[in-house]
Amino acid sequence: MxxxxxxxxxxxxxxxxxxxxxxxxxxxxxxxxxxxxxxxxxxxxxxxxxxxxxxxxxxxxxxxxxxxxxxxxxxxxxxxxxxxxxxxxxxxxxxxxxxxxxxxxxxxxxxxxxxxxxxxxxxxxxxxxxxxxxxxHTYTGYPMVKEARQLVASGKLGKIRKVYVEYPQGWLSTFEEGGENKQASWRTDPKQSGIAGAMGDIGTHAFNLAEYVTGLETIQLCADINVVVEGRMLDDDGASFLKFNNGASGVLFATQVAAGEENNVKIRVYGEKGGLEWQQDMANTLLVKWLNRPTEIYRTGGGYVSSFAQHNTRTPGGHPEGYLEAFANLYRNFALCVKAAIKGEKAQPEWQDYPGIEEGVRGMAFIENVIASGKSDKKWIDFTI
Structure with a gap:
């Protein structure tokens, strides 16, 4: 039972x-x-x-x-x-x-x-x-994001060279915090949100996704941070160049003033032999691109995907699984690990695949480094913790 x-x-x-x-x-x-x-x-x-x-x-x-x-x-x-x-x-x-x-x-x-x-x-x-x-960090719960991570880790794409990750939103294109919008009020208040607005709220998601999928760590960054809407106390737009610990470079942007955009977080990763592309608007699809052959389309529920993707899939192929299911994957994997700990048993690797304290520390380091870079005259700053 x-x-x-x-x-x-x-x-x-x-x-x-x-x-x-x-x-x-x-x-x-x-x-x-x-x-x-x-x-x-x-x-x-x-x-x-x-x-x-x-x-x-x-x-x-x-x-x-x-x-x-x-x-x-x-x-x-x-x-x-x-x-x-x-x-x-x-x-x-x-x-x-x-x-x-x-x-x-x-x-x-x-x-x-x-x-x-x-x-x-x-x-x-x-x-x-x-x-x-x-x-x-919800987006790591998607089956095709987990498949992307496994493809990179397998070495099939070769050494990673380039990473692009983006998170555009448009809900703060006007001064929403001036009205009854509770979410806007606390997320743009430095006393409640911290030193970052968009970069803390959604930039951390993009940053986490880049490091999760590639398995790399950011070692330097160069950022441009903006307050677009007049009267706003925290950033609502920004971008950063990234340098990773294997020599790869990347670009991250996060904005909450892209009018008409919803939550289409997207990542592209390119290695020596091929690349991959995933976006939340088509969450069941992972595009795998090769140097000398046609692009492959991986789909959630396919029998050819890794055990990590299969473990985090609930329905047969063709049935959409989205944000709530990705969120639930984190809760389920955590529950399985807690139950294993209670029984004194070792948790399976697929169960342990959820963000933890180290991802949290690196996320907060990203916030402080990206805001510091945005205020600095230096072209690059070291990513420090």
Whole structure:
């Protein structure tokens, strides 16, 4: 019998976009049961949110501190096991740190923390507690993104030479934070979001995707960072040249002022023998391009793809799997690893394929380095952590 993991949530109450996405992702494979939560910093709103979600009133808390303290007092077979944290950036570090120290495994929305300093401190907490940690860089959950990573790792494309990654959005083309748009208000507020706007919100996704697919690490960058919409406090547009640790070069751009664009994140990777291309608008398709023969089209659900792509596919070929399923792959892989840890067993490599603390640290380092480069007169700066 499959025993569901007991899940708690911090944040994600009424009106929150990403909280609902996390809950859907957790439900898709039946690996979790939501048993408790502190869904808002407002106790009454948390209570109302808990009622709407069908959570027992005694396990709906007014703060994350109360959640941890009271859940820890419950018998081991009743208390929460995994905490999902879906708060704004400035409320990532303390709830995550406390959750790990109280003995719970944690799933955290990206970017990992408010600053690189916090990210480095959190890495020490993960290492000292031995608890498992997942960072929800969603796009790594797509089967064809995992296939792209495996193709690069296999060496079939040869040594990687060039990487292009982009994330265009248009939803902040006007001064949305001046109205009732809650998402725009906190994401463009340096007190809640940190030192970056677009580069922190979606630039980190592009950066993570580039390093995940190629297996390379950025060692230098040269950035141009812009505030396009008048009155905005954080960047809403930017681009960066990248240099990787194998000698390859790359280009990354992320913008939230590309009017008419939605969320078509895209990556192209080119090696000595061939290249590949994936974009979210056609998520089931991976184009594999060769130097001396026609382009091949890989499709989700095909029997010819790697075990990593197959493991993260739920439906037969031709049935679209999208953002929610990619999100759910992170939740399922994490659940399988937690269950293996509980049993004292070794997790399979396919299960361990989810973003963790190192990706979080590098993401925060990207934010601080790309903003520093944008402010600098130097052509290139070293990527430092």
């Amino acid at each position: 499959n025993q569901k993991l007991r899940l708690g949530m911090i944040g994600g109450g009424q009106g929150a976009f990403i909280g609902a996405v996390h809950r859907i992702a957790a439900r898709i494979d039946g690996e979790y049961e939501l048993v408790c939560g502190a869904f808002s910093s407002n106790p009454e709103k948390s209570k109302t949110s808990g009622e709407l979600l069908g959570i027992s009133p005694e396990r709906v808390y007014g703060s994350y501190q109360e959640l941890y303290e009271k859940e820890k007092q419950l018998p081991e077979h009743e208390r929460v096991q995994v905490i999902s944290i879906v708060t704004p950036n400035h409320v990532h570090f303390e709830p995550t740190k406390m959750g790990l120290e109280y003995g719970f495994h944690v799933i955290l929305d990206k970017p990992m923390t408010f600053s690189l300093e916090e990210a480095l401190a959190l890495r020490k907490v993960v290492e000292s507690t031995g608890k498992l940690f997942c960072l929800t």
